[in-house]
Amino acid sequence: QVQLVESGGGLVQAGGSLRLSCAASGRTFGIYAMGWFRQAPGKEREFVAAFRWNDNSTYYTDSVKGRFTISRDNAKNTVCLQMDSLKPEDTAVYYCFEDSTLASRHWGQGTQVTVSS
Secondary structure, three states, X not given: OEEEEEEOOEEEEOOOOEEEEEEEEEOOOOEEEEEEEXXXXXXXXXXXXXXXXXXXXXXXOHHHOOOEEEEEEHHHOEEEEEEOOOOHHHOEEEEEEEEEOOXXXXXXXXXXXXXXX
């Protein structure tokens, strides 16, 4: 079983930056990918970004390309999301996820990101 602990959310003004981190513990082998979804009030959870472990490929939803950067810290089994040029529409609860090589998915508890205009 994998436990995911997120940190780094908060309140920032439009144009500012935040950095989210997600640390995996427990079963840390067999990770296929890690990344982030987000859910704004009244909306469905949507994909934001992902990092694939075996070849370091990265994926982003169109609305964050050029502003967000996902990276991996091998030693700490951690994935980070650097969020720059934040917009009010980025306001949401951000959820870390881990996809295993056995096709299971685990979620973190979520961290709030609020961008004021």
